[in-house]
Amino acid sequence: MARAAVPVLSSLGPVVLDRDGGEPLHRQLYHALRQAVLDGRLRPGERLPPSRALAADWGLSRNTVVTAYDTLLAEGYVTGRVGAGTYVATSLPDAAPGSLPARDEVRRGIGLSDRGRVLAEAPAIARDRAGRPFALGTPALDVFPFALWAQLLGRCWRQGGRTLATEPDPLGYAPLRAEIAAYLRAVRAVRCEPEQVVIVSGAQQGLALLAQLLLDPGDEAWVEEPGWPGNRAALLGAGARLVPVPVDGEGIDVAVGMARGAGARLALVTPSHQFPLGVTMSLARRLRLLDWAAARDAWIVEDDYDSEFRYAGPPLAALQGLDGAGRVIYVGSFSKVMFPALRLGYVVVPPDLVEPVRAARRHFDGGTSVVPQAALHRFLADGHFASHLRAMRSLYAAKRSAILASIRDAFAGFATAEAGEAGMHVLLRLPPDCPDHALAGRAARIGLTTPALSGYHRDADGIAGNGLLLGFAAHEPAALDRAVRDLARLCVGDRN
Known part of the structure; x- marks a missing residue:
């Protein structure tokens, strides 16, 4: 991104203009000069450089500088007339120079909602982007076929650019949804049709969407203890009251969950490979959890975050495949199998949740970017993923x-x-x-x-x-x- 830092006045200091940004240059210059006046770096009565000289120093058109000066003049921050000298006003419209608090002080005064405060104060998820040994969740990026991925992206855009440029289906790109449904049926024994698959911008967005859609503030939700902080944050963002349920060698202890939160509306579990303990939920626990959800009309969200990498025997059947009451929602992601920046995941919802999820996506973000979905569809359909x-x-x-x-x-x-x-x-x-x-x-x-x-x-x-x-x-x-x-x-x- 091209940037230029040039001192306008010794009292102003360096100012950075983002020439590739979305905001016009005259607005960026106006904001920089206005803030300098309010901060007191440009003092009352101080003369601004002539518009022609400032334009030459900055490599801007003179019209850009004149427009910024005219805006300052109209709002009362400067006086004079362009061409005859422009000076900082001695009496400001908003406040005296130096009387405004610093930008970070202003932000600290912003009022957050109760849920906003909970999210802001939630424990941060440790991310190590430096590639240091033992960092979690980072795949072997050195062996991913990025050249092939680039070819697929280019081919999809060339062949379907006009179609892909239209407003996306909130549930996702239909060919990709069909390919994912076929894969999940064959490999994970998930019972689903393409219409039940929802493409999301990563599993975390899927969890947040479900929490907003299924929980009211104050509703109880089971979470595994110990467990992934991101899952808990998604529920806290919906105002849920978390019920920590211990995990032992058989997975989440359903009996303890029923004792601590029998009236919970949702349980968020990782049955195929629990994080962080790595245990697999036993069949007895799976059946008991399903019985609880059916009896209480509660939801089970199955986070299947990395079960593709199983080293003993064939892949396990998903909990969702055992569900006869339509109470399990299955969540998966391609980030750990392919690369983290892909930010593509999926949610498999029961048929009666499809339209509510469609409406929620339409209101929240309209859907996930289509071009990478089209490339991922080809990556799966052509056998590259397998x-x-x-x-x-x-x-x-x-x-x-x-x-x-x-x-x-x-x-x-x-x-x-x-x-x-x-x-x-x-x-x-x-x-x-x-x-x-x-x-x-x-x-x-x-x-x-x-x-x-x-x-x-x-x-x-x-x-x-x-x-x-x-x-x-x-x-x-x-x-x-x-x-x-x-x-x-x-x-x-x-x-x-």
């Missing part, structure tokens, strides 16, 4: 084995790894006298991203214990081994 997924499964299985071997060697007798049967991370269990949050802080100082298990608890007295989450998908085995040994030296080395 091929890429097979390659990633094999690659990640090797990396998973490598990091587990490194942990056994470097942490022998001190800590153990729990890998589960799927996913892109392992859980390193630590002894009680090695607090995970303290170790995570020390690891960050040597360039390692190791989220602490305790950070995913809503309640301080959770049952999951003490540990670190180690993502392995984005790094080669040798790099993972070095990082594991560096981490081990931080805690094991202190005792030797």
Whole structure:
């Protein structure tokens, strides 16, 4: 993006104009000069540069500068006449110079709604964009076929540009919805037709949309304990009252959920690969959860965020496929299989929710951008997705084995790894006298991203214990081994 920073006056300091931005240059110049007057950087009676000289210094047309000066003159910030000298007014229309608070002080005074405050104060989701070892949720971008993806984008635009440029269906691009429905039926045993598939801008948007549509402020919603902060934030944004339900080796404990929140309107679960513990929900728990939802007329939202990467046996059938009462809504994403910036996910809703969801999308954002949907349709239909997924499964299985071997060697007798049967991370269990949050802080100082298990608890007295989450998908085995040994030296080395 082309920008220019040129001092207009010594008292004004450098001003930046965004020449590629959406706001006209004369408005940008007007705002910059007006703010300088209000801040007191341009003082009452001070002369502004002649419009011709300022235009030459900035590489602007003289009309741009004249228009900005005329606006300031009309609003009373400057006096004089263009061509005969322009001066800062001695009496301002809004306030005296320096009397306005700074921009950040103004923003702190903005009143948020109750839900807005809850969202603003929700724990931040840690994002590591520097590619440091153990960052969570980052796929192996070095092996994604980006050249092929670029070709598909270009081909879709050339062949269907006029059609793709029209207003999108709020539910998504119809050919992509049909392809996703066929894939989910074949691979995940999801019971759905293309009409039930809704394309969203990432799974997080899908969860937020469902929460807004299905929950009233104050409604109870079950969340897994521990669990992903983003899921909780989506429910909090709808004003829900969260009911933390512990997770054990069989998944979410439905009996505890019924005792703590029998009247809940919704349960948000990750049955195929629970985050962060990595366990799979047992069949007994699945059936009991479905019975609860049917009896209470409640909703179950199944977040199937990375079950494609399963290393023991065939992919598990989705919870949605067992649902005979139409109470399960299935949510998935392509971000972890392909690349995070794609921001394309999908929601499979029961038939009677299709039209309410369509209306909600129409009012919220009108739908998701169509061009990447068309390219994704070709990526799936032409077999590229299946091929890429097979390659990633094999690659990640090797990396998973490598990091587990490194942990056994470097942490022998001190800590153990729990890998589960799927996913892109392992859980390193630590002894009680090695607090995970303290170790995570020390690891960050040597360039390692190791989220602490305790950070995913809503309640301080959770049952999951003490540990670190180690993502392995984005790094080669040798790099993972070095990082594991560096981490081990931080805690094991202190005792030797």
